[in-house]
Amino acid sequence: MSAGQIHDLGYKRYVGSRRSLGTRWTVIMRHQVAGAWKTWWRFKIWLIAGSLATAVSAGILYFLSGKMFRLFTAGNGQMVHIADGILPFSTAVYCKIGFIVSLTISAAVIAGDVQSGAFTFYFARSLRPRDYVIGKIVGLSIVLSLIMLGGPLVLAGVRLGLAEGQDDLIALLPTLAKALAVGVLGTLIYAVVPLGFSALVTTRTYALAIWAAYYMLIGSLAQGLGFITHPAVAALDLSTALGAVARDLFDVRLKGAADFEIPAGIALGSILVHIAAAIGVMLWRVRSAQQRGVGGAS
């Protein structure tokens, strides 16, 4: 008797309840988080880098909180304390880390699944395209949020801790909501938009290349054109757009450069359009893969 047959002796058909269709996306979400957590170089090392950036920003916030920014002013032209200005400017650092993490865990996900034939694996089961898309988005968002949302929230917490009294603390409470808003937008940018790019092509390498090219080349080009033509053009650069939204939320402006500041509404619009387009591309790719993926050659 083989080991398999021995193992079979206790075999009974499963008759228990099954997870409902509507919650199966959570399995994909958990798988995505576990996959990102598995190796050092894909996520953990960048999480450490993000934590270091947060620690340095928190240190600056603590030790230099009373100092004034020289380069930036509030909307009314008044000088800004470092304590109030460090948070919106820290987004630039998180964006750099977020971009690297997007390359290591988000930008090749769907192309990789197309390439490996994983859609056949998924859609031979009771999964709907939207379950797949939601699972991937939420899973990657959880991972990215540890950097993009966690950092700003910690800094907002430190800022609240530096409040000079109860009134000051209450006045500073909106800082938490603003940090949350910036963090959520940043998370979605680096989780969802690269996923959309990965749905455009069917090869992992190309997916990585087009996301990197769009983010770095088109982004830089948009920034340059924004200076020459209209600041709104620069909103095509996602990190610049997030910075503009953050500065507007925290009421911080580049001193003497108001003409180059992207209107916050346009920056937010650009981010939301990118996210919506990415979700649209993902659904299109996954729906078509669902119908093509099962069956193989006849």
Place this chain on the structure above:
Amino acid sequence: MTALIELDQLGKRYGGITALDRVTAVIDGSVIGLLGPNGAGKSTLLKALLGLIPYDGGARVLGLDCAAQGGEIRDRVGYMPEQEALLTGMSAVELCTYAGELSGLPRNEAMQRAHAALYYAGLEEKRYQPIDGYSTGMKQRVKLAQALVHDPEILFLDEPTNGLDPRSREEMLDLIAELPVRRNCAIVLSTHLLPDVERVCDHAVIMHHGALRFSGTIDELRGARGRDSELYVELKADAPRLAEALARAGAGCQLVSPVLVLVDLPAHATTQLVFQTARDAGLQIRELGVRRESVEAAFLRVLGGALPGPAPGPAGAPR
């Protein structure tokens, strides 16, 4: 009792191409071979049965409507694809556990059944190794295990022996043949390899240009010509003498070897003629049986291709 698969005027068109042409059938059995050349409509039929594509007409699997209850069907059906369809960067246990959870099993149950399915597929200790380093044969076994993990009542196997060496192929066919007994699940085996069908299937469905050409048991397929008057006769010795004697009695005879002769009985004659002739000639018959076509010959006949005669000798006899 509910049939495994019921098709009622099932049709599917892709633009101007008819992939399924009003197929009507009730398909039952424990191991069913789904046969047909490229473009016959097998893949489209599988997609329709899994509830993945819209179609005209009706299709039911395990009594469930494929159009409206695709999700429930896929929970109760396993699918082993022909092409590479494994996730990278995982061990076989992780993959099968994930597959079980995606099919709705609780995590602990999925993990237990993943181990059991991998044992069944013969991966045993190798189940902890990353799939990326597996051989083709091992990947085929993982594909079988991931299709089994959620305890399906029907298993769709698409070319399960593709790319396997002869030994692995035999082992895979053994696993498939044992599934109905050990796992109480029916098999639909889509394949080009007719010897595989002959080896493990008890039923066959043959499709051609989107139309159903045959649905029934393998014996019906091979005996569909109804020629029970075509016999093979194996003797201890001296088959030529029997052939001559039978020919004199009006039978058509073809000598295959000194001990084997193929006989076409004349109208209204029975096997008694052979026994009587042999006795009269003082010859000893070792084996006598009705000649059956090989599945391959029957398949070609059903498709309207070449119509080879019955396979000679005991090799073509019923098993």
